[in-house]
Amino acid sequence: MIETIKRPLSKEEIDILGEQMDTAILEAVGFEAEKEREVKRLNAQIKDSTQRSIDLARKRTQGFEMVEVEVVVAYDEPERGWKNIVEAYTGNVIRKERMTPEEMQQQLDFTGGAGE
Numbered sequence: 001m002i003e004t005i006k007r008p009l010s011k012e013e014i015d016i017l018g019e020q021m022d023t024a025i026l027e028a029v030g031f032e033a034e035k036e037r038e039v040k041r042l043n044a045q046i047k048d049s050t051q052r053s054i055d056l057a058r059k060r061t062q063g064f065e066m067v068e069v070e071v072v073v074a075y076d077e078p079e080r081g082w083k084n085i086v087e088a089y090t091g092n093v094i095r096k097e098r099m100t101p102e103e104m105q106q107q108l109d110f111t112g113g114a115g116e
Contacts, residue, residue: 075099
């Protein structure tokens with residue numbers, strides 16, 4: 001038969017327990033810090049994944065995506081006073097706009113001609 005009894009600890013045993021407790025506390029604090037870093041990392045991954053899902057759903061639902069492309073401006077096209085905004089690599093006309101008064105002035109040649 002076995003019985004559990006109260007046994008006083010020696011000073012040396014209490015000192016050893018104190019060192020073990022200090023180590024355990026520091027280990028627990030380290031785990032808490034690690035957990036905090038992991039939670040932040042996982043939250044960032046969740047946020048990125050959610051945003052990607054939203055972007056994909058929007059593209060699928062709308063049937064298009066917005067992208068930046070290099071463009072050139074073709075003045076006086078398709079007619080005088082108008083300009084075409086053209087995608088540089090494909091030549092596709094993106095839109096047609098009226099030229100501003102400033103743009104019309106830029107098209108005038110003041111460098112030569114009568115008066116020289």
